[in-house]
Amino acid sequence: MTLELFLQHLTNGISLGSLYALIAIGYTMVYGILRLINFAHGDLIMVAAYIAFYGVGIFALPWYLSFFIAVLLSMTLGIITEKAAYKPLRNSPRITILISAIGVSFLLQNLGIVLFGGRPKAFQVPEIFAKVYNFGGVNIVGVTFFIPVITVILLILLVYLINFTKAGMAMRAVAKDYDTSSLMGIDVNRIISLTFGVGSALAAVGGIMWSLKFPQLIPTMGLMPGLKCFIAAVVGGIGNVTGAVVGGFLLGLGEILLVAFFPDLSGYRDAFSFILLIIILLVKPTGIMGEKIAEKV
Amino acid sequence: MLKINNLHVHYGGIHALRGISLEVPKNKIITLIGANGAGKSTTLRSICGLVPKTDGTIVFEGEDITSLKTTEIVKRGVTLVPEGRHVFPDLTVLENLKLGAYLRTDKSEINKDINRVYELFPRLKERKDQLAGTLSGGEQQMLAIGRALMSRPRLLMMDEPSLGLAPLIVQDVFKIIQQIHNEGMTILLIEQNASAALQIADYGYVLETGSIVLEGTGKELLNNQEVKKAYLGQS
Numbered sequence: 001m002t003l004e005l006f007l008q009h010l011t012n013g014i015s016l017g018s019l020y021a022l023i024a025i026g027y028t029m030v031y032g033i034l035r036l037i038n039f040a041h042g043d044l045i046m047v048a049a050y051i052a053f054y055g056v057g058i059f060a061l062p063w064y065l066s067f068f069i070a071v072l073l074s075m076t077l078g079i080i081t082e083k084a085a086y087k088p089l090r091n092s093p094r095i096t097i098l099i100s101a102i103g104v105s106f107l108l109q110n111l112g113i114v115l116f117g118g119r120p121k122a123f124q125v126p127e128i129f130a131k132v133y134n135f136g137g138v139n140i141v142g143v144t145f146f147i148p149v150i151t152v153i154l155l156i157l158l159v160y161l162i163n164f165t166k167a168g169m170a171m172r173a174v175a176k177d178y179d180t181s182s183l184m185g186i187d188v189n190r191i192i193s194l195t196f197g198v199g200s201a202l203a204a205v206g207g208i209m210w211s212l213k214f215p216q217l218i219p220t221m222g223l224m225p226g227l228k229c230f231i232a233a234v235v236g237g238i239g240n241v242t243g244a245v246v247g248g249f250l251l252g253l254g255e256i257l258l259v260a261f262f263p264d265l266s267g268y269r270d271a272f273s274f275i276l277l278i279i280i281l282l283v284k285p286t287g288i289m290g291e292k293i294a295e296k297v
Numbered sequence: 298m299l300k301i302n303n304l305h306v307h308y309g310g311i312h313a314l315r316g317i318s319l320e321v322p323k324n325k326i327i328t329l330i331g332a333n334g335a336g337k338s339t340t341l342r343s344i345c346g347l348v349p350k351t352d353g354t355i356v357f358e359g360e361d362i363t364s365l366k367t368t369e370i371v372k373r374g375v376t377l378v379p380e381g382r383h384v385f386p387d388l389t390v391l392e393n394l395k396l397g398a399y400l401r402t403d404k405s406e407i408n409k410d411i412n413r414v415y416e417l418f419p420r421l422k423e424r425k426d427q428l429a430g431t432l433s434g435g436e437q438q439m440l441a442i443g444r445a446l447m448s449r450p451r452l453l454m455m456d457e458p459s460l461g462l463a464p465l466i467v468q469d470v471f472k473i474i475q476q477i478h479n480e481g482m483t484i485l486l487i488e489q490n491a492s493a494a495l496q497i498a499d500y501g502y503v504l505e506t507g508s509i510v511l512e513g514t515g516k517e518l519l520n521n522q523e524v525k526k527a528y529l530g531q532s
Contacts, residue, residue: 166399173385173396179347180383182367183376185400185448 001260004137009260010253015144015213017252018151022206023229024236024244025158026078026199032175032239033195034090036097040081040104042226044200045207047108048074049217050116052208053123063126071204078200079193087189105226112219123215143212150209154202155245161198162241171195175239224270231277237290246288251276298323298483299344299375299452304353306336306343313339315507316353321452326474326484328494328515330528331504337487338380340504341454344485345377346370357452372400374451378458380487382441386430390421393429393440397447407447414443417473435466442473453477454485459493471497491528495519503528 023045030038048070055066085104089097129143162168173181174191182188210225211217228251236247251273259266280287299321306314314336321327329337342348344355346367355363362370384393394414398407415422418439424432429440438458445453458474459467467490475497478484488494495501495515503511503524511524518524525531 166395169388169392169396170399172388176385176387177383180379180385181396182347183345183371183379184396184444185368185371186396187368 006260007138008140009256011138011140011144013253013256014249015147015252016256017249018148019206019210019213019225019248020229020232020252021245021248022151022154022202022209023225024232024248025241026203027230027233028236028238028241028244029195029199031233032241033171033192034086034097035094036086036101037230037238038086038199039098039101039226039230040085040108041078041199041203042222042229043105043108043112044074044078044203044222045210045225046112046217046219046222047077048204048207049123049211049221050112050219052211053121053217056124063124067208070208071201074204074207075197075201078196078203082192082196087192109219109223116217116219118219121217123211123217125212125215129212143209147209147213150205154205158198158202158241167191167194228270228273231273235276235280235287237287240287240289243287243289250288298358299485300356301340301344302354302356304340304343304355305351306339306348307351308339308348313507314343317504317507317509319502319509319512321483321485322500323483324478324481325499326478326486326497328486328488328498328501329504330488330491330494330501330518330524332527333489334506335504336507337504338456341377341456341485341487344370344454345375368400371448374449376445376448376450376453378441378445378453378455380456380460382434382437384429384432384437384440384444386428388429389426390429390432390440391425393444394421394447397444398449400448410447410449414446417446417476418443435462435469438462438466438470439473442470442477446477450482452483452485454487456487457489458486459488459490467493491524492519495524 023041026041027038030036030041051070051073052067055061055069056063061069081104085100086097089100125143129146131142133140133142133145162171170181170186170191171194173184174186174188178188207222229248232247232251233244234247235250236243236245254276255269255272258272259269301317301319304314304317305312317340329340331337339348343350346365350363353363354361357373357375360373362373385396388396394411398410401407420436421440421443424436429437432440442455442458455474458470462470471493474484474486486494486498495518498515500514501512501518502509503518511518511521513521
């Protein structure tokens with residue numbers, strides 16, 4: 001393998017890893033605050049992609065405006081989902097709310113089939129993302145370059161939000177202890193909504209960039225990335241934002257490099273994530289950066 | 298300042314409070330004593346809106362706060378130092394204090410109050426950048442009290458502040474409570490350490506299985522035969 005070819009695969013892996021990282025953060029943030037695996041999270045990828053698609057295709061909006069609206073609407077959908085399907089169950093056994101999340105996921109997928117049709121649609125990739133750039137012999141499609149850049153910007157914003165703002169401090173407090181947080185005067189419901197909003201927005205950005213990279217839309221398109229990002233969050237240590245990023249990049253790079261070095265195994269590309277999950281659960285169930293999982297009391 | 302009238306609370310199928318009435322006048326220390334499970338914590342938690350009430354009213358400074366949300370109650374100047382301290386272990390000491398002032402926006406005044414808390418508890422200043430979870434039990438209790446003061450409460454409620462602390466530290470805690478009170482704070486205190494609580498209290502209530510069975514000034518209760526037998530371990 002030449003150096004150029006390796007760099008080509010590496011950039012590919014980094015860009016896929018960025019997508020996984022962005023989406024995995026949503027899983028981990030929601031888990032941190034509600035102790036819930038939000039299985040509907042992956043379907044937000046699909047919702048965001050379709051909204052962005054129709055914004056350009058039907059309403060003839062410029063692509064950036066359409067993308068922006070898609071992020072806003074997906075964020076709203078994430079917040080509504082929590083209010084409608086999870087909040088009424090907050091004092092129920094955790095398995096109930098988990099089943100509710102799976103229900104929301106099925107609902108979104110089937111609504112997608114009804115509203116958007118089951119046949120695949122081709123996502124129109126704006127010129128700036130489709131162009132091929134050449135960096136010293138390495139050919140990079142625009143989108144492969146932009147995905148990591150946008151991801152890094154969003155990660156910096158997220159770290160700032162969580163660690164250096166009042167809302168972020170409240171998020172960390174609520175993740176530990178609802179009652180004491182409300183004794184501080186924190187409106188716990190608002191902080192939970194904020195968490196869902198941030199997580200959903202990141203998933204939406206991830207979903208749109210996913211469609212730029214793999215420009216084919218079907219209503220079940222959120223399923224596989226959703227599962228893989230869930231795995232990324234678990235591998236990194238669920239509840240830990242840094243862990244989700246590490247897990248995402250590990251999965252993305254692992255998948256691409258596996259296929260690059262062992263072309264014969266390309267059929268096992270998806271299996272790689274699941275094997276990694278099994279190994280992590282056997283060796284270090286709390287994940288790479290996970291803390292001890294203490295039962296919430 | 299605070300007036301509770303005929304408060305009933307059902308808690309997990311148990312009739313935890315059976316018609317409690319009590320009063321906390323301004324600038325006084327009022328204490329609630331009683332055995333485990335008598336309903337002391339439930340009383341404080343229901344004042345804060347953490348526990349739903351079935352009947353009765355809670356009036357704070359002339360305003361009915363019975364059905365307000367916790368945030369709203371805290372906004373009006375009622376603060377609880379919860380049992381078991383409940384500092385935020387993954388946040389630094391300073392962040393914990395800042396969270397105490399969550400509802401306030403007067404930054405310079407907040408910084409002044411942080412310094413006041415540091416004066417009251419010099420140990421917290423030494424450890425301000427340390428995670429609260431790494432503090433000792435006594436330090437965590439001081440942080441919990443300091444955090445509560447950060448909201449500039451008008452009524453400070455404390456649930457078992459001496460629980461699980463070494464005897465020397467317990468003395469410190471009671472000294473601090475008295476010092477805060479001398480600065481004009483109204484305090485509602487729950488204690489299993491009944492004698493220490495009654496010694497500093499202006500007035501006390503004895504709670505037994507959800508009802509108030511006895512009340513009186515701190516001195517009266519300290520000298521009461523039944524209280525001596527049941528709660529002070531003397532006969």
